[in-house]
Amino acid sequence: MLNEFKLKQEICEIGHKVYEKGFVAANDGNISYRISENHVLCTPTLVSKGALKPDDICLVDMTGKQLSGKKKRTSEVMLHLEIYKANPKVKAVVHSHPPHATAFSVAGEDIPTCILPEVEVFLGPIPTAVYETPGAQAFAQTILPFVNTAKIVVLKNHGTVSWGETLQQAYWWTEILDAYCRILLIAKQVGRVERISPPKVEELLDLKERFGITDDPRRLHNADLCVNVDFGRGYAEPSATLMKKPEGPMRPPEPISAPAASDEAIERVVQEITDRIMSVLG
Numbered sequence: 001m002l003n004e005f006k007l008k009q010e011i012c013e014i015g016h017k018v019y020e021k022g023f024v025a026a027n028d029g030n031i032s033y034r035i036s037e038n039h040v041l042c043t044p045t046l047v048s049k050g051a052l053k054p055d056d057i058c059l060v061d062m063t064g065k066q067l068s069g070k071k072k073r074t075s076e077v078m079l080h081l082e083i084y085k086a087n088p089k090v091k092a093v094v095h096s097h098p099p100h101a102t103a104f105s106v107a108g109e110d111i112p113t114c115i116l117p118e119v120e121v122f123l124g125p126i127p128t129a130v131y132e133t134p135g136a137q138a139f140a141q142t143i144l145p146f147v148n149t150a151k152i153v154v155l156k157n158h159g160t161v162s163w164g165e166t167l168q169q170a171y172w173w174t175e176i177l178d179a180y181c182r183i184l185l186i187a188k189q190v191g192r193v194e195r196i197s198p199p200k201v202e203e204l205l206d207l208k209e210r211f212g213i214t215d216d217p218r219r220l221h222n223a224d225l226c227v228n229v230d231f232g233r234g235y236a237e238p239s240a241t242l243m244k245k246p247e248g249p250m251r252p253p254e255p256i257s258a259p260a261a262s263d264e265a266i267e268r269v270v271q272e273i274t275d276r277i278m279s280v281l282g
């Protein structure tokens with residue numbers, strides 16, 4: 001039998017982690033766990049994840065109706081419920097705003113793949129859901145196309161939502177993704193981003209299947225092996241303009257100078273200043 005209090009404690013522990021990691025600010029983010037066919041534990045609204053206590057956790061049914069808990073349930077539980085309904089294997093959902101992963105969606109960049117082996121094996125391609133106003137039913141539905149083929153989705157201009165069979169797992173996907181995005185952004189600042197070659201990516205996918213992870217959409221739907229291959233390409237390479245040879249023989253640049261003022265103009269200015277000084281002196 002499930003120990004409800006222990007699960008509430010675990011939700012609080014994950015809440016403290018997302019807050020300490022900087023994945024949420026103030027009262028942002030929400031966490032839930034499906035304890036039965038029709039019951040879900042979830043975090044309350046307007047409580048910092050860094051200060052969550054087991055007593056704060058709410059119980060809702062699969063329509064979102066609050067059944068118990070002193071505090072009001074998060075409005076974003078509707079998003080969590082859509083995931084549970086669409087994929088019955090999912091037991092835990094974590095929604096937060098991890099800065100590095102969120103920055104990609106703000107910049108309109110898909111999360112590139114074929115770069116780090118662990119990310120290929122644990123996460124695979126990471127989709128970005130279209131933007132919708134948070135809290136509404138339409139927002140919850142934006143992630144439905146990915147619930148059975150991904151473990152984490154980037155919510156356009158908003159954050160991420162990850163899911164798994166345990167709270168720890170759902171949290172890990174967020175942590176792995178944000179650490180990956182941080183590496184990508186640093187690598188892009190250092191220079192260009194190099195990729196693992198397609199045959200080596202295939203080897204990783206074989207390895208993944210040997211681990212028993214058989215849901216990689218690249219194998220299921222024969223999709224593109226690598227996503228956003230343009231990310232970081234040629235960042236350190238000279239641009240076309242810089243590579244262009246100067247036309248004709250090299251000449252030293254012309255010295256930059258202000259247009260010469262005429263003697264008459266200078267005389268006028270000197271006279272004006274002299275007049276002002278004389279008027280001040282009386």
Ligand SMILES: [Zn+2]
Binds near residue numbers: 076096159
């Ligand atoms: Zn949010």
